[in-house]
Amino acid sequence: MTESRAVGTKGMPREEREAQLVVAGTEEFGRAGYAGASMVEIARRVGVTKPLLYQYFGSKDGLYLACLHRAGDRLTEGVATTMAAGGEPERMPLKVLSAIFTTFDHDRYAWRLLRDETVPATGEIAAAAADYRRRLAAFALLGATQLMTARGLADPVDIEAIAQVWTGVVDSLISWWIDRPDEDAVAMTARCARIMEGLFGW
Amino acid sequence: MTESRAVGTKGMPREEREAQLVVAGTEEFGRAGYAGASMVEIARRVGVTKPLLYQYFGSKDGLYLACLHRAGDRLTEGVATTMAAGGEPERMPLKVLSAIFTTFDHDRYAWRLLRDETVPATGEIAAAAADYRRRLAAFALLGATQLMTARGLADPVDIEAIAQVWTGVVDSLISWWIDRPDEDAVAMTARCARIMEGLFGW
DNA sequence: ACGGTAACTTACCCTCGGGTCACTTTACGC
DNA sequence: GCGTAAAGTGACCCGAGGGTAAGTTACCGT
Numbered sequence: 092m093t094e095s096r097a098v099g100t101k102g103m104p105r106e107e108r109e110a111q112l113v114v115a116g117t118e119e120f121g122r123a124g125y126a127g128a129s130m131v132e133i134a135r136r137v138g139v140t141k142p143l144l145y146q147y148f149g150s151k152d153g154l155y156l157a158c159l160h161r162a163g164d165r166l167t168e169g170v171a172t173t174m175a176a177g178g179e180p181e182r183m184p185l186k187v188l189s190a191i192f193t194t195f196d197h198d199r200y201a202w203r204l205l206r207d208e209t210v211p212a213t214g215e216i217a218a219a220a221a222d223y224r225r226r227l228a229a230f231a232l233l234g235a236t237q238l239m240t241a242r243g244l245a246d247p248v249d250i251e252a253i254a255q256v257w258t259g260v261v262d263s264l265i266s267w268w269i270d271r272p273d274e275d276a277v278a279m280t281a282r283c284a285r286i287m288e289g290l291f292g293w
Numbered sequence: 294m295t296e297s298r299a300v301g302t303k304g305m306p307r308e309e310r311e312a313q314l315v316v317a318g319t320e321e322f323g324r325a326g327y328a329g330a331s332m333v334e335i336a337r338r339v340g341v342t343k344p345l346l347y348q349y350f351g352s353k354d355g356l357y358l359a360c361l362h363r364a365g366d367r368l369t370e371g372v373a374t375t376m377a378a379g380g381e382p383e384r385m386p387l388k389v390l391s392a393i394f395t396t397f398d399h400d401r402y403a404w405r406l407l408r409d410e411t412v413p414a415t416g417e418i419a420a421a422a423a424d425y426r427r428r429l430a431a432f433a434l435l436g437a438t439q440l441m442t443a444r445g446l447a448d449p450v451d452i453e454a455i456a457q458v459w460t461g462v463v464d465s466l467i468s469w470w471i472d473r474p475d476e477d478a479v480a481m482t483a484r485c486a487r488i489m490e491g492l493f494g495w
Numbered sequence: 496a497c498g499g500t501a502a503c504t505t506a507c508c509c510t511c512g513g514g515t516c517a518c519t520t521t522a523c524g525c
Numbered sequence: 526g527c528g529t530a531a532a533g534t535g536a537c538c539c540g541a542g543g544g545t546a547a548g549t550t551a552c553c554g555t
Contacts, residue, residue, distance in 0.1 A: 101502040101551040108502085127328045127411050129542065143503055145544065209329050209411065244491040252469050253488060259465025263458040286455060289446040291493045303521035303532040310532085332513065342534055344515075353513065 109147050109157075111137045114198070117158045121200025125155055125216070126209035152216055155204075159216065162201035163223035169194045170230050180237040181293045184257070187234070188283050191261065192268070192276035202265045206258075231257045311349050311359075313339045316400070319360045323402025327357055327418070328411035354418055357406075361418065364403035365425035371396045372432050382439040383495045386459070389436070390485050393463065394470070394478035404467045408460075433459045 102108070115136040119128045130151055134144045148154040169190040178186065195201050205223050210216050231254035239245050239253070268279055287293045304310070317338040321330045332353055336346045350356040371392040380388065397403050407425050412418050433456035441447050441455070470481055489495040 100500085100553075103502080105501080124326070124328070124411055126326070130544090131542075139502090140504055141543085142505090142545075146503085151543065209326055239491060242491050244487070246487070249484060249488055249491070252466070252484060253492070255469045256462055256465040259461045259468070260458055262465075263461025264454070266461070267454050267457045282451060282454060285446070285448070286451055289441060289444050289451070290455070302523075302530085305532080307532080331511090341532090343513085344535090345533055347514065348533085 105147065108137070108139070108143070112139075112144060112147065112154065113157050113161060116154050117162065117198065117204065118200045120155060120158055120207065121203040124207050124209035125151075125211075130154070152211075152214065155210075155216055156219060158201075159204050159219055159223070162195075162198075162204045163219070165194050166191065166202070166205065167223060167226050170227065174230055174233065180234065180241050183234050183237070185280070185284055185287060185293075187230075188261070188264070189276070189280040191265075192279045195265075196276040199265060199269045202261070206262055227258065228254060231255070307349065310339070310341070310345070314341075314346060314349065314356065315359050315363060318356050319364065319400065319406065320402045322357060322360055322409065323405040326409050326411035327353075327413075332356070354413075354416065357412075357418055358421060360403075361406050361421055361425070364397075364400075364406045365421070367396050368393065368404065368407065369425060369428050372429065376432050376435065382436065382443050385436050385439070387482070387486055387489060387495075389432075390463070390466070391478070391482040393467075394481045397467075398478040401467060401471045404463070408464055429460065430456060433457075 103111075112133065116128075116133050119133045119136065122128075130144055131141050133154070134141045144154065148157060170187055173186050173190040174183070176186075191202070205220065205227065207220070210220055232250065235250045235253040235257065236245070239250055264279075264283065268274060274282075305313075314335065318330075318335050321335045321338065324330075332346055333343050335356070336343045346356065350359060372389055375388050375392040376385070378388075393404070407422065407429065409422070412422055434452065437452045437455040437459065438447070441452055466481075466485065470476060476484075
């Protein structure tokens with residue numbers, strides 16, 4: 092709080108309030124989906140009213156975009172770093188999971204924004220979401236390719252299917268995790284390691 | 294057509310029209326989710342208008358329930374039969390996938406009704422969906438238990454997680470399949486067999 | 496103490512979609 | 526041909542939720 096904020100302020104500075112609203116929006120959009128989420132409900136969670144939300148974000152799409160970009164940037168960044176570090180293909184899935192769990196430990200609904208299918212089919216949201224999904228799919232495709240070529244089999248369509256199933260697996264794990272708030276990122280990673288070891292010997 | 298239908302009929306007999314509407318409803322609910330689907334759009338697909346849809350099914354919930362029960366009954370029946378047949382645990386996943394693909398080859402959106410999260414949180418739909426999910430989860434839990442105990446490790450919470458991930462895997466496979474209408478159930482099963490063999494040696 | 500500005504609210508509009516009513520059209524039995 | 530009953534429709538109501546206009550409150554600097 093060293094720097095004094097601008098003159099004339101009631102309540103809370105805009106920046107802080109915006110951050111609160113993005114957090115609440117992420118939870119609500121993640122829970123109910125874009126279509127099912129209500130702007131007045133998001134405002135209510137934070138203890139303000141709808142017009143303030145609109146003054147800060149312009150529209151439902153504007154708020155959703157803010158939430159989506161925060162989630163998508165953090166996620167792609169974390170995954171990119173992990174993938175860039177390299178290592179044996181069989182260890183990559185667990186490493187990526189660990190990165191995702193750590194990144195979103197206190198923000199578990201964020202992942203769902205990238206997978207929301209109730210988003211409008213065209214427009215800025217669709218473009219941004221498609222872009223994040225494309226980047227994630229590229230990582231998944233890379234990992235799947237490394238995994239399969241190491242095993243000799245490499246039908247490209249099979250690899251596409253594997254990559255898509257992988258994102259679905261992450262999705263399921265996150266959903267399971269959301270229902271168990273007491274399990275932290277470390278415990279979750281350990282559980283996944285145990286399961287992969289037990290099921291596949293990885 | 295041996296039995297003559299009742300007197301006074303225009304267009305198509307009710308039974309037949311209802312079946313059309315359930316098919317169209319399943320596709321639309323599966324595509325857009327309960328919340329995002331529009332009754333007028335479902336009627337339009339079949340070439341009739343909304344009041345007829347309401348006359349036959351009473352409400353959006355009524356139509357959804359009809360679609361859900363058709364999908365859920367066929368699915369649980371198919372899975373139950375497959376699971377009851379038994380076999381080594383490592384072969385069960387593929388057998389179950391084969392049953393699901395065969396059952397829903399021409400009705401691929403049906404699976405999604407059981408996983409729709411945009412459904413209202415309380416009421417008859419929620420109860421019915423929860424019941425189908427519970428039954429599927431029980432099968433998944435049984436399969437996961439057999440798989441893990443065969444491997445010595447059997448943390449019950451791990452097994453829960455595995456069961457939930459399994460349903461997510463099925464979900465992803467169906468989504469992938471929906472985008473590739475040329476791939477039939479046999480080819481899809483063969484692909485899954487190839488992938489499991491290549492990735493895990495199953 | 497007081498003007499100015501950012502934070503915030505009350506009360507409203509409008510569209511979209513679920514749901515309904517009164518009505519018309521068509522096929523069959525006689 | 527004509528009465529009857531099922532199949533089907535045009536036009537409406539209404540509540541929920543996105544979006545907005547205009548005003549109010551509280552803090553700051555002078």
